[in-house]
Amino acid sequence: MSLWVDKYRPRSLDDLHYHAGLSARLRSLAASGDFPHMLFYGPSGAGKKTRITCTLRQLFGPGAEKLKIDQRVFMTPTKRKLDVNIVQSNFHIEITPSDVGIYDRVVIQEILKEIAQTQQVDLNARQRFKVVIINEADSLSRDAQAALRRTMEKYMSNMRIILCANSTSKLIAPIKSRCLLMRVAAPNTAEMQTCLQYVAKREKFDLPPEAAEEIIQDANGNLRKALLVLEALKMQSPDLTGPLAIAKPDWETYCNKVADMIVQEQTPSRVMEVRAKFYELLSHCIPPTVILKTVAERVVERVDESLKADVMHWAAIYEVRMRVGSKKIFHLEAWVVKIMSLYKQFVFGFSMDDFEA
Amino acid sequence: MFLKPQTTKAAPKHTVDPANQPWVEKYRPKTIDDVSAQEHIVAVLQKTLTSSNLPHMLFYGPPGTGKTSTILALSRQLFGPDNFRNRVLELNASDERGIAIVRDKIKNFARQTPRAQTVASDGKVYPCPPYKIIILDEADSMTQDAQSALRRIMETHARITRFCLVCNYVTRIIEPLASRCSKFRFKPLDTSSTSLRLQHISSTEQIPVSLPVIDTLISVSGGDLRRAITYLQSASRLSSSTSPPTEITSQDIHEIAGVIPNPVINSFAKVLGVDIIDDSGMDVDDGGRAKGFDAVRGKVKELMREGYSASQLLSQLHDLIVPHPTLSARQKSQCAMVIAEADKALCDGADEELWVLEVALKVHKFLA
Numbered sequence: 001m002s003l004w005v006d007k008y009r010p011r012s013l014d015d016l017h018y019h020a021g022l023s024a025r026l027r028s029l030a031a032s033g034d035f036p037h038m039l040f041y042g043p044s045g046a047g048k049k050t051r052i053t054c055t056l057r058q059l060f061g062p063g064a065e066k067l068k069i070d071q072r073v074f075m076t077p078t079k080r081k082l083d084v085n086i087v088q089s090n091f092h093i094e095i096t097p098s099d100v101g102i103y104d105r106v107v108i109q110e111i112l113k114e115i116a117q118t119q120q121v122d123l124n125a126r127q128r129f130k131v132v133i134i135n136e137a138d139s140l141s142r143d144a145q146a147a148l149r150r151t152m153e154k155y156m157s158n159m160r161i162i163l164c165a166n167s168t169s170k171l172i173a174p175i176k177s178r179c180l181l182m183r184v185a186a187p188n189t190a191e192m193q194t195c196l197q198y199v200a201k202r203e204k205f206d207l208p209p210e211a212a213e214e215i216i217q218d219a220n221g222n223l224r225k226a227l228l229v230l231e232a233l234k235m236q237s238p239d240l241t242g243p244l245a246i247a248k249p250d251w252e253t254y255c256n257k258v259a260d261m262i263v264q265e266q267t268p269s270r271v272m273e274v275r276a277k278f279y280e281l282l283s284h285c286i287p288p289t290v291i292l293k294t295v296a297e298r299v300v301e302r303v304d305e306s307l308k309a310d311v312m313h314w315a316a317i318y319e320v321r322m323r324v325g326s327k328k329i330f331h332l333e334a335w336v337v338k339i340m341s342l343y344k345q346f347v348f349g350f351s352m353d354d355f356e357a
Numbered sequence: 358m359f360l361k362p363q364t365t366k367a368a369p370k371h372t373v374d375p376a377n378q379p380w381v382e383k384y385r386p387k388t389i390d391d392v393s394a395q396e397h398i399v400a401v402l403q404k405t406l407t408s409s410n411l412p413h414m415l416f417y418g419p420p421g422t423g424k425t426s427t428i429l430a431l432s433r434q435l436f437g438p439d440n441f442r443n444r445v446l447e448l449n450a451s452d453e454r455g456i457a458i459v460r461d462k463i464k465n466f467a468r469q470t471p472r473a474q475t476v477a478s479d480g481k482v483y484p485c486p487p488y489k490i491i492i493l494d495e496a497d498s499m500t501q502d503a504q505s506a507l508r509r510i511m512e513t514h515a516r517i518t519r520f521c522l523v524c525n526y527v528t529r530i531i532e533p534l535a536s537r538c539s540k541f542r543f544k545p546l547d548t549s550s551t552s553l554r555l556q557h558i559s560s561t562e563q564i565p566v567s568l569p570v571i572d573t574l575i576s577v578s579g580g581d582l583r584r585a586i587t588y589l590q591s592a593s594r595l596s597s598s599t600s601p602p603t604e605i606t607s608q609d610i611h612e613i614a615g616v617i618p619n620p621v622i623n624s625f626a627k628v629l630g631v632d633i634i635d636d637s638g639m640d641v642d643d644g645g646r647a648k649g650f651d652a653v654r655g656k657v658k659e660l661m662r663e664g665y666s667a668s669q670l671l672s673q674l675h676d677l678i679v680p681h682p683t684l685s686a687r688q689k690s691q692c693a694m695v696i697a698e699a700d701k702a703l704c705d706g707a708d709e710e711l712w713v714l715e716v717a718l719k720v721h722k723f724l725a
Contacts, residue, residue: 025595028595029594029595032594032597034594036590036591036594041664041666042664043661043662043664046664077455077457142498143498146495146498149449149495150449150494150495153379153381153382156378156379156382157378167664167666167667167709168615168666168668168669169666169667169668169669169703169709170703170706173420173584174420176615177420177421177578177581177583177584177587177588178587180591180594180613181613181614181615183615183663183664183665184664185662185663185664186662186663186664220658220662221662289708293708293710293711296711305650308650309650309718309719309722312654312711312714312715312718313715313718313719315711316702316707316708316711316712316714316715319707319708319711320702320705320707320712323705323706323707324705
């Protein structure tokens with residue numbers, strides 16, 4: 001039995017529940033035979049991937065759903081071997097080049113040239129071109145993006161590229177100007193309500209609107225999360241009535257604890273305790289940015305109004321330092337110390353003018 | 358792979374359906390006279406067509422100004438379709454261009470003596486001067502090592518080979534290479550020539566495009582002709598794919614270009630205290646300020662959920678604040694500073710939500 005998220009994932013453009021305008025556009029583009037390169041962007045859980053698979057189905061028919069997973073070996077110029085997993089059907093190929101880190105350029109070049117130089121041999125195929133889907137396009141390195149530029153123009157007759165990204169900020173302008181931008185916004189409350197009710201109906205149980213409302217509040221625009229939570233809750237209490245306890249992930253409760261610790265006491269020994277907690281979180285592979293953002297958000301809830309802006313300001317500053325630097329824990333800690341000193345100064349009523357950056 | 362035919366010369370077996378070709382390729386200038394708005398450069402290059410002498414060249418300028426088009430058109434005019442394949446080597450960033458390639462491929466190609474001129478098959482006479490051209494497109498993404506490996510090659514084979522480096526940032530080309538070339542700066546296209554070109558394309562493609570739409574295209578693309586043409590093509594695709602075909606509107610262009618609609622920006626600015634003079638909603642006493650933080654954060658969260666890109670948001674906010682009539686110069690410069698800082702942070706890969714929030718809070722504070 002598969003998860004509800006996958007079980008009730010819309011398969012065709014007609015089944016999509018929201019962004020009807022976008023679906024209509026995709027449908028007409030797929031029908032016109034003049035399909036451009038595309039860039040789907042939007043927050044996670046908004047349905048980018050679903051829309052891409054639906055578009056593929058619209059383009060190529062059900063054949064596009066017969067997927068096989070391939071493991072390919074690439075060779076870097078320095079004779080290093082890279083293993084990459086590739087999902088492909090007869091009509092498209094899907095890669096996540098950021099898996100291989102700084103060597104993504106090699107993978108992009110190899111795969112695209114290979115696809116671009118072979119024509120569709122199947123005479124019954126609906127389209128003459130193949131589609132390359134590049135996931136997490138915003139984490140592609142500059143080199144890899146530069147490698148895409150000319151290829152996208154040159155081999156337009158044999159191939160189309162669909163990029164999938166969270167934001168367009170990290171894509172270079174030449175790529176953006178070659179693609180048709182498709183913004184997939186997160187669904188609003190009413191739209192999420194419809195989706196949850198639809199799933200409930202298909203699973204043949206009654207979902208009280210209040211419960212759905214609560215789930216939606218918690219999911220914050222992420223439909224995938226909402227559906228997962230719904231399924232988990234259904235397991236816990238089959239009738240879904242009464243007060244719901246939406247289980248927070250462990251790391252989130254842990255982050256809450258850290259925020260409490262910061263606000264309660266501002267001493268060097270407390271910094272050490274916080275540090276231990278941070279290490280724990282990091283060793284469980286929670287991305288440092290997520291840790292910083294979550295803790296900052298909790299701290300903001302607990303401090304005085306006049307401090308809120310500063311907390312976020314320093315969070316932003318230390319977050320970017322964390323990206324540029326190499327040792328994440330240093331910057332997390334520096335931020336904690338900064339916040340503690342700000343808080344203490346505020347409590348003891350010092351002037352803060354000297355500390356404005 | 359390396360002696361690749363240009364798009365117009367796709368092998369006869371599988372001709373590219375011109376309808377599916379990107380217009381950028383379809384309307385690439387065929388001769389250097391067709392190149393828009395770079396009169397000075399065209400005049401210089403015209404001479405080389407008659408004199409059969411050509412220096413090494415370095416083309417630089419912002420994207421979409423016709424650098425690649427110019428050199429391709431020039432070499433096509435020099436050699437004609439038959440000799441184009443064996444006389445021109447085009448390498449761009451999608452090809453492997455490390456130091457090994459410079460040492461092998463480029464050196465080997467540079468070394469060959471060009472073959473004797475054959476009679477052109479299409480009956481025209483081409484100058485076909487006794488040298489080959491190596492085009493290094495997007496040369497600013499070549500490594501330093503690869504660039505310095507080129508230095509000597511450029512000199513030793515100067516008799517039979519000319520290099521043309523094409524790049525956006527001339528500062529990324531190492532000095533010894535730059536000094537071996539005559540430099541040509543391509544300036545951003547002015548409005549009138551962009552508009553002429555777009556009108557030409559729309560009339561050839563027989564799509565009705567109104568003047569305001571062309572103005573929108575120009576303002577969105579900012580002197581980048583390729584971008585303008587791509588947007589035009591996407592817009593026409595969208596408009597013709599609906600039934601019945603609708604006319605292209607400025608709004609479509611904005612949508613395609615990923616520009617955030619004005620009402621969204623205005624409401625964001627309003628929350629920050631810009632633009633709309635709204636004393637009732639934006640009280641500056643302590644209570645109003647406290648409300649301010651949550652209001653600002655809520656607005657930022659909402660924008661991020663809509664999936665707008667942070668860099669676009671910042672640049673549009675900047676465009677709104679800088680010419681604003683009522684803000685003081687000091688406030689404007691403070692805002693510009695924080696936006697600049699955020700842009701730097703975004704370039705370093707920082708988290709978008711944090712930095713949009715940071716900008717929003719700062720602007721809110723400065724304007725309070």
